[in-house]
Amino acid sequence: MIQQPVQHNNPANSAAILVINCGSSSVKFSLINPSSGEALLSGLAECLLSNEAIITIKQAGKKQTYELNAPFDHQIALQVLVTQLKQLDLVKDICAIGHRVVHGGEEYSQPTLITDKVEQAIAQLAKLAPLHNPANLIGIKACQQAFNDLPQVAVFDTAFHQTMPEKAYIYGLPYALYKEHGIRRYGFHGTSHYFVAKQAAKQLHKPLEQCNLISAHLGNGCSVTVIKQGESVDTSMGMTPGEGVMMGTRCGDLDAGIIFHLVDNLGYSIADVDKLVNKESGLLGISGLSNDCRTLENAMIEDNNSQARLALTVFCYRIAKSIASYSTCLTQLDGLIFTGGIGENSSWIRAEIVKQLGLLNFYLDDEKNQTTRFGASGNIANKDSRACLVIATNEEWVIAEQSAQLLTNLAK
DSSP states (O other), X not given: OOOOGGGSOOTTSSOEEXXXXXXXXXXXXXXXOTTTOOEEEEEEEESTTSTTOEEEEEETTEEEEEEOSSOOOHHHHHHHHHHHHHHTTOGGGEEEXXXXXXXOTTTOOSOEEXXXXXXXXXHHGGGTOXXXXXXXXXXXXXXXXXXXXXXXXXXXXXXXXXXXXXXXXXXXXXXXXXXXXXXXXXXXXXXXXXXXXXXHHHHXXXXXXXXXXXXXXXXXXXXXXXXXXXXXXXXXXXXXXXXXXXXXXXXXXXXXXXXXXXXXXXXXOHHHHHHHHHHSOHHHHHHSSOSOHHHHHHHHHHSOOHHHHHHHHHHHHHHHHHHHHHGGGOSOOOEEEEEHHHHHHOHHHHHHHHTTOGGGTOOBOHHHHHHOOTTOOEEOBOTTSOEEXXXXXXXXXXXXXXXXXXXXXXXX
């Protein structure tokens, strides 16, 4: 059973939060000062449960990789992490563990102290996020064993979108499916959209609650969110991360009739369809080459690969169309945000998207667009345009900050 946070030091006293983002075969971790966002240590365990499993830990500008010759799991990965934290004398600085949890349903719109009841709810919500919530639970249970005297906090990826109005989250299905089974749009990447919206407000010199923004989180998973007066009012992902714009391996929005056609006429099973739309489509499916934008851009430019060009063109068009559609939610628009691995680093993708948004008065400064990459942030719009901001996301800092704030409030 998790100890109550009042038994620990007040996190406002410069203590650090260990942030855990647990996937089905990976654990991403960071030890963060929640006030400054400084990462005292960070790393990634990947290819877990396989013979290629490795853990990379970065600390004080140094990087060390640990390899094992046999498969090892999340618990062993965390044991390696704990050993390193002890050797570096950092364990004493940890006041809590903050976990990214993908799906919180309607019940969780705020950071939440993890109890048995919360764990049960996360498990029950796995039916809405079968690839994510079970992995998040693995990380929670592993950390409970590794840090059994520390409070554990869940920060939900869906939480930021719980401000969406009913008109934005209801599907055109019988209403009973929503009331009885929770079938509605929830949205994801909420922690990222929230972080970059806060940073945008600072750059625009306005309080967040006065900002009206459209945020494009573009990575292997992609989503677009419209933020009205600092709150999410619509987002492109739905009940699952599969809805919305095209992504690395996901097709995004799809005519439901195609699924029936695949099953009834082409011999696909439901499992085949699930694999097709989530793992074999998107950039990978159209290009037949890769889901990685860097690979596709190189193929398009250096090899004149027409399929790579088509994949990127469709990708950018779908995102531009989504951004434009969200202007209907607003009467005022302060700016557009690009974030995520692609949004932060691909000047070609940003230019291709923005050139289709002239009606919204977005125009890029070519030189600023080319140079704003690899961690650089700033406004890449020209003088005649609305703000077009590139902001490096930092979901780990949000999780640390919100975990610390929750524990501070509970300790009062």
